[in-house]
Amino acid sequence: MATLIEPVARLIEALSRLPGVGPKTAQRLTYHLLRAPEAEARQLAAALVAVRDEVVYCETCFNISTGPQCPICADPSRDHSRICVVEEPLDVLALERTGAFRGRYHVLHGAISPMDGIGPDRLRVRELLDRAAERSRAGEPYEEVVLATNPTLEGEATAMYLAERLAGEVGSITRIARGIPVGGDLEYADEVTLIRAMQGRRAFEVNER
Amino acid sequence: MATLIEPVARLIEALSRLPGVGPKTAQRLTYHLLRAPEAEARQLAAALVAVRDEVVYCETCFNISTGPQCPICADPSRDHSRICVVEEPLDVLALERTGAFRGRYHVLHGAISPMDGIGPDRLRVRELLDRAAERSRAGEPYEEVVLATNPTLEGEATAMYLAERLAGEVGSITRIARGIPVGGDLEYADEVTLIRAMQGRRAFEVNER
Numbered sequence: 001m002a003t004l005i006e007p008v009a010r011l012i013e014a015l016s017r018l019p020g021v022g023p024k025t026a027q028r029l030t031y032h033l034l035r036a037p038e039a040e041a042r043q044l045a046a047a048l049v050a051v052r053d054e055v056v057y058c059e060t061c062f063n064i065s066t067g068p069q070c071p072i073c074a075d076p077s078r079d080h081s082r083i084c085v086v087e088e089p090l091d092v093l094a095l096e097r098t099g100a101f102r103g104r105y106h107v108l109h110g111a112i113s114p115m116d117g118i119g120p121d122r123l124r125v126r127e128l129l130d131r132a133a134e135r136s137r138a139g140e141p142y143e144e145v146v147l148a149t150n151p152t153l154e155g156e157a158t159a160m161y162l163a164e165r166l167a168g169e170v171g172s173i174t175r176i177a178r179g180i181p182v183g184g185d186l187e188y189a190d191e192v193t194l195i196r197a198m199q200g201r202r203a204f205e206v207n208e209r
Numbered sequence: 210m211a212t213l214i215e216p217v218a219r220l221i222e223a224l225s226r227l228p229g230v231g232p233k234t235a236q237r238l239t240y241h242l243l244r245a246p247e248a249e250a251r252q253l254a255a256a257l258v259a260v261r262d263e264v265v266y267c268e269t270c271f272n273i274s275t276g277p278q279c280p281i282c283a284d285p286s287r288d289h290s291r292i293c294v295v296e297e298p299l300d301v302l303a304l305e306r307t308g309a310f311r312g313r314y315h316v317l318h319g320a321i322s323p324m325d326g327i328g329p330d331r332l333r334v335r336e337l338l339d340r341a342a343e344r345s346r347a348g349e350p351y352e353e354v355v356l357a358t359n360p361t362l363e364g365e366a367t368a369m370y371l372a373e374r375l376a377g378e379v380g381s382i383t384r385i386a387r388g389i390p391v392g393g394d395l396e397y398a399d400e401v402t403l404i405r406a407m408q409g410r411r412a413f414e415v416n417e418r
Contacts, residue, residue, distance in 0.1 A: 019241050020238075042256070047220040050216045090240050
């Protein structure tokens with residue numbers, strides 16, 4: 001495109017490398033940023049640089065952090081006897097919003113996926129096993145490890161693998177419930193979800209909220 | 210969200226100000242940029258700054274440019290007797306990709322929209338009328354002004370307004386064809402488009418491509 005001036009072409013190119021952003025969206029965003037108040041583009045640029053300069057991974061759980069310990073690991077009010085294992089930092093955020101878990105986390109940074117050549121060695125699996133082994137050696141093993149990887153092929157395989165490796169090192173190993181999402185419809189649920197919902201049924205509690 | 214560290218929160222906030230980017234997408238993009246190669250985030254930041262530092266508007270047509278004249282206005286091989294009036298720089302890009310127009314452009318930077326309080330004075334209308342009047346005074350009025358604003362309520366109103374103001378100052382005033390898009394289906398076309406398609410019918414040419 002001979003008529004596309006170079007700084008604009010460069011920004012379109014940089015934006016279209018983002019996931020879910022195609023060339024058309026990148027164009028639209030670029031023209032928005034051209035017309036938006038000067039501060040908007042500059043704040044975005046500064047935020048981009050800051051995120052790379054200031055963000056590190058927590059040395060304990062590998063969640064994102066600005067210091068060697070993330071706010072959750074550093075919080076003495078959290079239950080230190082339980083770990084919830086998730087694939088991504090976004091999953092920590094999603095769970096934290098619910099307030100349903102008061103323990104600490106372990107972020108794997110992915111899931112085992114032989115198809116993509118991702119084995120346990122590419123994830124933070126070793127560090128999780130070390131955490132569990134260390135507590136076990138100290139005579140106070142984790143009471144519970146919740147496997148909260150995604151209910152996908154890869155997430156299930158990862159949970160299976162971790163359950164095998166953690167067995168004997170921790171009190172109990174649990175898996176988040178898979179079933180019909182709240183507000184969902186049995187009629188439209190896929191077969192595997194229905195099977196999981198049926199398998200995971202529990203005693204009905206009259207006052208359950 | 211107490212657990213969201215500050216640089217990450219700031220980038221999510223900056224990204225979610227972009228059009229079409231909701232909080233969820235902003236989160237996903239942020240985590241992508243955290244995990245992507247260092248260079249990707251920095252290149253994006255640099256491109257953002259460059260676009261604001263280096264891009265100006267062409268003094269003649271108000272297309273985006275890196276100098277006082279955009280590449281199209283500066284190109285002596287373009288037909289200087291025809292102007293195509295569009296709403297946005299993106300429209301210039303779209304038309305240039307077709308190669309169907311070899312004249313020059315005039316970018317209004319919007320359309321007249323009384324609902325949004327946008328009158329002709331908020332657009333580059335005065336500059337367009339000046340261009341036409343100047344050529345007219347010099348005894349060589351523009352042969353044609355193509356009104357290529359969008360076929361929306363605002364675009365049509367803008368075209369109507371410009372046609373009235375340009376009458377007498379230019380050779381001919383034309384409007385881009387509105388009709389069934391190529392590959393489209395009459396059955397699914399809306400009524401107004403069908404009316405336009407019928408009104409805009411032309412003599413059938415056997416070798417038309």
